Amino acid sequence: MQNEKVAVIGLGSMGMGVAQSLLRAGFVVMGCDLNSQALARLAQAGGHPVSQPSDIERDCGVVVSVVVNAAQTEEVLFGVHGVAERLQAGALVIGCSTVPPAFAQQTAARLAAKGLLYLDAPISGGAVKAAEGALSIMASGSAAAFAKAETVLAAMSERLYTIGEHPGQGSSMKMINQLLAGVHIAAASEAMALAVKIGLDPQMVYDVIVHSAGMSWMFENRVPRILAGQYEPHSAVNIFVKDLGIVLDAANHAQFPVPLAAMAQQLFTMAASLGMGAWDDAAVVKVYEKLSDITLPASA
Amino acid sequence: MQNEKVAVIGLGSMGMGVAQSLLRAGFVVMGCDLNSQALARLAQAGGHPVSQPSDIERDCGVVVSVVVNAAQTEEVLFGVHGVAERLQAGALVIGCSTVPPAFAQQTAARLAAKGLLYLDAPISGGAVKAAEGALSIMASGSAAAFAKAETVLAAMSERLYTIGEHPGQGSSMKMINQLLAGVHIAAASEAMALAVKIGLDPQMVYDVIVHSAGMSWMFENRVPRILAGQYEPHSAVNIFVKDLGIVLDAANHAQFPVPLAAMAQQLFTMAASLGMGAWDDAAVVKVYEKLSDITLPASA
Numbered sequence: 165m166q167n168e169k170v171a172v173i174g175l176g177s178m179g180m181g182v183a184q185s186l187l188r189a190g191f192v193v194m195g196c197d198l199n200s201q202a203l204a205r206l207a208q209a210g211g212h213p214v215s216q217p218s219d220i221e222r223d224c225g226v227v228v229s230v231v232v233n234a235a236q237t238e239e240v241l242f243g244v245h246g247v248a249e250r251l252q253a254g255a256l257v258i259g260c261s262t263v264p265p266a267f268a269q270q271t272a273a274r275l276a277a278k279g280l281l282y283l284d285a286p287i288s289g290g291a292v293k294a295a296e297g298a299l300s301i302m303a304s305g306s307a308a309a310f311a312k313a314e315t316v317l318a319a320m321s322e323r324l325y326t327i328g329e330h331p332g333q334g335s336s337m338k339m340i341n342q343l344l345a346g347v348h349i350a351a352a353s354e355a356m357a358l359a360v361k362i363g364l365d366p367q368m369v370y371d372v373i374v375h376s377a378g379m380s381w382m383f384e385n386r387v388p389r390i391l392a393g394q395y396e397p398h399s400a401v402n403i404f405v406k407d408l409g410i411v412l413d414a415a416n417h418a419q420f421p422v423p424l425a426a427m428a429q430q431l432f433t434m435a436a437s438l439g440m441g442a443w444d445d446a447a448v449v450k451v452y453e454k455l456s457d458i459t460l461p462a463s464a
Numbered sequence: 465m466q467n468e469k470v471a472v473i474g475l476g477s478m479g480m481g482v483a484q485s486l487l488r489a490g491f492v493v494m495g496c497d498l499n500s501q502a503l504a505r506l507a508q509a510g511g512h513p514v515s516q517p518s519d520i521e522r523d524c525g526v527v528v529s530v531v532v533n534a535a536q537t538e539e540v541l542f543g544v545h546g547v548a549e550r551l552q553a554g555a556l557v558i559g560c561s562t563v564p565p566a567f568a569q570q571t572a573a574r575l576a577a578k579g580l581l582y583l584d585a586p587i588s589g590g591a592v593k594a595a596e597g598a599l600s601i602m603a604s605g606s607a608a609a610f611a612k613a614e615t616v617l618a619a620m621s622e623r624l625y626t627i628g629e630h631p632g633q634g635s636s637m638k639m640i641n642q643l644l645a646g647v648h649i650a651a652a653s654e655a656m657a658l659a660v661k662i663g664l665d666p667q668m669v670y671d672v673i674v675h676s677a678g679m680s681w682m683f684e685n686r687v688p689r690i691l692a693g694q695y696e697p698h699s700a701v702n703i704f705v706k707d708l709g710i711v712l713d714a715a716n717h718a719q720f721p722v723p724l725a726a727m728a729q730q731l732f733t734m735a736a737s738l739g740m741g742a743w744d745d746a747a748v749v750k751v752y753e754k755l756s757d758i759t760l761p762a763s764a
Contacts, residue, residue, distance in 0.1 A: 265662070288676055300676060325672050333664070337672055340659045344651055344678030347724070351647040354724050358711075359640045361720045362565070364633070372625050372637055376588055376600060378644030380680035411658075420661045420756055424647070424654050427727050456720055 167192060170316055171220040171227045172211075173240045173247070175202035178260070178287065179230030181294025182320050183211055186228075188297065189319035194220045196240075216245040224250075226316050227257045230287075233406055234263040242274065253279035256312040260287045260301075262342060264410050265332040266417070272305070272331035281309040284331040285317070286338035290398065298322035302341070304333035339414060342407040343425045348382035349404065350428040350448050355383075356390055357452030357460070366391055366461060386446040393463040395443040395450075402441040404432045404448075467492060470616055471520040471527045472511075473540045473547070474561075475502035478587065479530030481594025482560070482620050483511055486528075488597065489619035494520045496540075516545040526556045526616050530587075533706055534563040542574065553579035556612040560587045560601075562642060562703075564710050565632040566717070572605070572631035581609040584631040585617070586638035590698065598622035602641070604633035639714060642707040643725045648682035649704065650728040650748055655683075656690055657752030657760070666691055666761060686746040693763040695743040695750075702741040704732045704748075 168191055172183040175197035186193045187210050195206040196214050203213035214220055217240045220227070227247050229237055237259060241248045247257070257275055259268060259282065272282035285303040293299050300323040303310070307329070317324050327333040355378070359369045370387050373379055389395065408429035415422040434451045435441070443450075453460050468491055472483040475497035486493045487510050495506040496514050503513035514520055517540045520527070527547050529537055537559060541548045547557070557575055559568060559582065572582035585603040593599050600623040603610070607629070617624050627633040655678070659669045670687050673679055689695065708729035715722040734751045735741070743750075753760050 302672060323675060325668075327664075327668065327672075336659075336662050336664055337669065339662075340655050340664065340669055341673060341676050341678040343655050343658065344673065344680070344683065347647065347651040347654075348678070348680060351644055351651070351724050354647075354722055355640050355643050358643065358715060358718075358720060358722060359636075361718050362636050362639075362714065364627075364636055364640065368625075368627065369637065369640055372602060372627075373641060373644065375623060376641050377681050377685070378641040378648070380644070380648060380683075381677050383644065383680075385677070414662065415658060418658075418661050420658060421752065422654055422658060423727050423731070424651050424724065427723050431723070452721065 168226070169194065169221055169224040171196065171224050171247070173217050173227060173229045174231035174236070175199065175206055176230070177291035178294045180205065181291055182228055182230055182260070184209055184295055185297030185319050186316065187211055191316070191319065194224065196220070217247040218245040218250045220247060220250060222250060222252065225255050226312065227251065227255070228260060228316065229257060230260045233261060234267045237261050237263060237271065241271065248275060248278055248280065251280055254281070256281040256283065256309055258283045258285050258313055258316065260285055262286050262338050262407050262410065263335055264414060265335040265339065268335040269332040281306065281312055282331055283309040283313045284334040285313070286334055288338070288341060293322070301325065302327055302334045302337040304328045305331050339411055343411045343422065345382055346404045346408045346432065347424050347428045348380040349386055349445055350431045352380065352383040352387055353390070353446065353449035353452060356387060357449055357458060360458045360460060361456065389444055389446040390449050391461050393461045395440070395447040397442060397444045399445050400442050401432055401435045401445050401447055404445050405429065405436050405441070408432060468526070469494065469521055469524040471496065471524050471547070473517050473527060473529045474531035474536070475499065475506055476530070477591035478560070478594045480505065481591055482528055482530055484509055484595055485597030485619050486616065487511055491616070491619065494524060496520070517547040518545040518550045520547060520550060522550060522552065524551065524555065526558065526612065527551065528558045528560060528616065530560045533561060534567045537561050537563060537571065541571065548575060548578055548580065551580055554581070556581040556583065556609055558583045558585050558613055558616065560585055562586050562638050562707050562710065563635055564714060565635040565639065568635040569630070569632040581606065581612055582631055583609040583613045584634040585613070586634055588638070588641060593622070601625065602627055602634045602637040604628040605631050639711055643711045643722065645682055646704045646708045646732065647724050647728045648680040649686055649745055650731045652680065652683040652687055653690070653746065653749035653752060656687060657749055657758060660758045660760060661756065689744055689746040690749050691761050693761045695740070695747040697742060697744045699745050700742050701732055701735045701745050701747055704745050705729065705736050705741070708732060
């Protein structure tokens with residue numbers, strides 16, 4: 165049991181799971197979110213809700229940021245009510261959002277100028293693993309940042325990958341994972357849509373492909389949602405519009421071609437354009453339905 | 465032990481494995497290939513080499529065609545030295561090549577007109593599984609064709625998927641698998657190339673991704689070849705130029721969009737255009753190297 169003070173900023177499905185895991189491990193957990201229901205859930209679980217990031221207790225040693233994107237990360241750290249001014253020298257910020265590698269680098273430098281540590285630590289695994297303290301973390305940062313993060317990361321994760329000593333490397337690895345994940349979801353959708361078009365039974369396609377060379381983690385995980393016709397969001401279309409956008413920006417900055425990622429990003433953008441941005445990312449298959457005469461399985 | 469006569473046409477890495485599996489199961493196996501070394505290997509294993517498909521013994525009950533594509537299948541069945549004229553009524557042809565679904569349908573009809581059975585039975589699993597008699601088979605055809613094929617399929621395969629009763633359905637399922645497999649190989653290449661460009665250690669990327677949501681069967685299987693810089697063909701670039709071409713033709717015929725498959729097919733075509741058509745399909749990663757300043761791992 166740690167009895168150390170940790171703040172979790174962002175209590176969505178991932179952040180709430182992180183907060184619960186930290187509470188189970190014995191940390192004193194402050195939590196912050198715009199959503200008052202999330203704050204009530206945190207209080208019920210034994211945490212201490214605060215209404216602004218800057219309202220955390222001054223002697224909080226570690227802040228875990230689990231917000232949606234780089235813009236929100238910037239706001240919670242350096243905005244009018246940001247934590248960066250509140251923390252004492254030597255405190256650590258763990259950045260868990262999927263952000264551009266260059267943003268992670270800049271954030272580390274800005275925090276260092278205030279005497280604060282930063283660990284670039286994107287997470288993977290989904291809400292269930294977050295709640296179980298079983299996330300995968302792809303982390304990079306200084307030895308001091310890793311040392312101060314150790315007990316917090318242990319409470320959050322099942323797998324901790326030490327990618328390197330420079331902030332940005334963790335985000336680079338996450339970006340490569342998201343390139344593949346995004347292309348694979350879109351490819352699973354394209355394959356299932358074509359299968360329906362040519363008259364194959366979609367359930368049989370699933371059963372064959374999961375045992376064949378065409379298998380991907382995303383095919384196995386997302387296609388059951390297509391088969392059930394259920395698109396309540398586990399992870400939303402808009403997340404992949406953003407994450408593949410990060411891939412495209414970074415590749416463009418490096419003047420490097422990523423034609424498959426670019427095509428996949430367009431497919432997620434088409435789904436968002438159809439009004440499905442907040443639907444589950446498997447709803448990218450609906451783009452193919454909208455463009456053709458196929459009928460995908462409907463929710464029972 | 466069967467003591468039945470079976471002919472295997474096409475003794476490449478897949479066909480030779482099929483022939484060996486049939487010999488182990490006790491069949492009398494005739495084999496045919498243009499390559500005299502392959503014929504010698506078959507003889508050494510206990511099989512009976514023939515120099516033309518039409519030279520197989522007249523009372524051969526089952527012919528397994530394991531040639532490269534539809535054109536070769538047509539030639540071995542209906543060409544000047546084809547088997548179709550040689551076989552007795554009621555004999556069975558098992559078509560294992562990846563061919564357009566419409567070709568499988570037409571082939572079945574042409575054979576039926578001669579009193580012959582056809583099983584549309586594309587295979588998957590690679591040379592090692594072929595040699596072990598542990599292939600996956602995605603088969604469709606009449607109950608009579610399945611019944612006559614039963615012992616032969618059992619000797620060849622670990623998993624037999626009965627896709628339907630109409631020739632073409634097996635090839636349709638294989639086509640969906642190849643769409644995914646081809647996109648996944650190209651995506652694995654794109655991801656590894658970008659990872660090298662942005663300075664990540666490629667071995668570390670592999671180790672992280674195989675345990676992450678970006679994983680695919682093809683990523684796990686092909687990326688070690690990229691890491692070793694070894695592109696001796698297990699399955700060649702040209703196979704995916706062909707197989708994704710089948711996907712595009714079928715989708716075009718159905719007036720159905722497959723943008724990811726189309727982009728992947730272009731990437732394999734670029735690799736072929738660079739002179740790497742006979743290299744391993746993982747050499748599609750070399751397209752990204754050719755287009756940029758990255759240096760991929762070289763063979764030790």
